[in-house]
Amino acid sequence: MHVEQISIFIENKFGRLAEVTRILGDAGVNIRTLSLADTSDFGILRLIVNDTEKARTVLKERGFTVSKTEVVAVEIPDRPGGLADILQVLDADGINVEYMYAFVERCGENAVMIFRFDETEKAISTLTGKSFNVLPGERLYSM
Amino acid sequence: MFFNEEFETLPREALEALQLKRLKAMVARVEKSVPFYKEALAKAGVTSDSIKTLADLQRLPFTYKQDMRDSYPYNLFAVPMEDIVRIHASSGTTGKPTVVGYTKKDIETWSELMARSFVAAGVHRGDIIHNSYGYGLFTGGLGAHYGAERLGASVIPMSGGNTKKQIMIMQDFGSTVLTCTPSYSLFMAEAAKEEGIDFRDLKLRVGIFGAEPWSEEMRRDIEAKLNLSAVDIYGLSEIMGPGVAIECCEAKKGLHVWEDHFIPEIINPETCEVLGEGQMGELVITTITKEGIPLIRYRTRDITSITYEPCACGRTHARIARMSGRSDDMLIIRGVNVFPSQIEAILMGVEGVEPHYVLIVERRDNLDTLEVQVEVGENIFSDEIKHLQALSVKIEKQIKEMLGVTCRVRLVEPKSITRSEGKAKRVIDNRNKA
Secondary structure (H helix, E strand, O other): OOEEEEEEEEEOOOOHHHHHHHHHHHOOOOEEEEEEEEOOOEEEEEEEEOOHHHHHHHHHHOOOOEEEEEEEEEEEEOOOOHHHHHHHHHHHOOOOEEEEEEOOOOEOOEEEEEEEEOOHHHHHHHHHHOOOOEEOHHHHHOO | OOOOHHHHOOOHHHHHHHHHHHHHHHHHHHHHHOHHHHHHHHHHOOOHHHOOOHHHHHHOOOEOHHHHHHOOOOOOOOOOHHHEEEEEEOOOOOOOOOEEEEEHHHHHHHHHHHHHHHHHHOOOOOOEEEEOOOOOOOHHHHHHHHHHHHHOOEEEOOOOOOHHHHHHHHHHHOOOEEEEOHHHHHHHHHHHHHOOOOHHHOOOOEEEEEOOOOOHHHHHHHHHHHOOEEEEEEEEOOOOEEEEEEEOOOOOOOEEEOOOOEEEEEEOOOOOOEOOOOOOEEEEEEEOOOOOOOOOOEEEEEEEOEEOOOOOOOOOOOEEOOOOEEOOOOEEEOOEEEOHHHHHHHHHOOOOOOOOEEEEEEEEOOEEEEEEEEEOOOOOOOOOHHHHHHHHHHHHHHHHHHHOOOOEEEEEOOOOOOOOOOOOOOEEEOOOOO
């Protein structure tokens, strides 16, 4: 039920983001969604792509520091309070969200959120236990 | 193991008697044949005849790098040009280089001392020495080369640069000994890794690294990544070249100075007072057998300490500590003395941090600022900002605690710090440019 995400260390320098996306584009890797966390010196670009291994290889070849992280994709009813319901359930079980961001595509009527939890397995069982729909990686990569 | 057991283990009393005899003879030579020394000795009121004990050395005048520049190119030579068989010069980063000349006997002495150094490092006949020190005006390449041949080992005269070829030759020729700068050894290991070659799988057994200051932590890193025994070698062209001092593989605790040819002293660089055993100061060397360009109390600018304690290897020659830097590399940041090697030691003590760093010193609003750039490799990368920030803070805190200087750590992308194939450039001081 995990989704593979790659994270890339990027210095806050002109053109770095463009370079990463160009390398991926040239390698035929399609970015499904992304989030960028940044400080004044550096940023961490987190990507979900259609081919994680390929993305990782081409970026490493070009000298970038890349890591693979497991995140969880959850369908969220696209209505007021939809996200709050999920967070409440997690909160009740003492699970921390390290970070989260939205997936660009919808899944039917629902929105999709990407979560990084401190305890991935526990979060998945909590969510599925409460009948939330956790999406497998393959669905996302090809969505 | 020794190359010249008799001289390497000479009892101290006999060694000192030999030093005194050779010192007097050298001073007698230069007072006759080098006008610069004739004048300097007269000014100091010393003649070779007035030297009665080794303590009289302290009455002799110092020789500075500037004196060598002023004598450019040949004015400090003590023999006629017909007797000079080799000329080397140091890289003149500012202005003219310093020029040194060797007689046939000087080359023989140098070869022997380099051969002694190889043996002390654990090298023997049958070894294949991959010599990546630069060949040319720089003394590193030819110095190590002649020593290797004198020992009877096989030497591959690689010189520096062309890293891919270096790796291929090392792999295909089965090199067992590597000689280069410590930073270049790591650079090669890293480059090899990118080609899918693990240095630990090569036949390398001994690494003899010098020409730049490095730390104990860096030694551990090199030994782990290259799977070899790494020893420190010291030398400078003004005195001879590589092989002035070497760590023995038995103890790896200080570098033996070949005292039957050089007399080392440690002085306070400001007051010029001679310091005792164990005290840190500037290394001063007097060459007592050199014919081409003998030097009296040459100020090396290298900072170290000395000990005469007996060593586990059986050599009786004094040991100098690993160089902590050069007195002219020393940074004064807000009044605090900092050597790049101290910062390196702290960085290397942090799990996963690579020895690629650069120090940037600037002056803002009349205050010195120090920025330490550290590369983020896979070992320390986290995809959470808070972990990376915690790492920066941890390094900043350790530098503050251990050196008493406030700095800012900046995490940078791998390979963004320029790699060097010779001496690594660790400091960018922008204070004087403004």
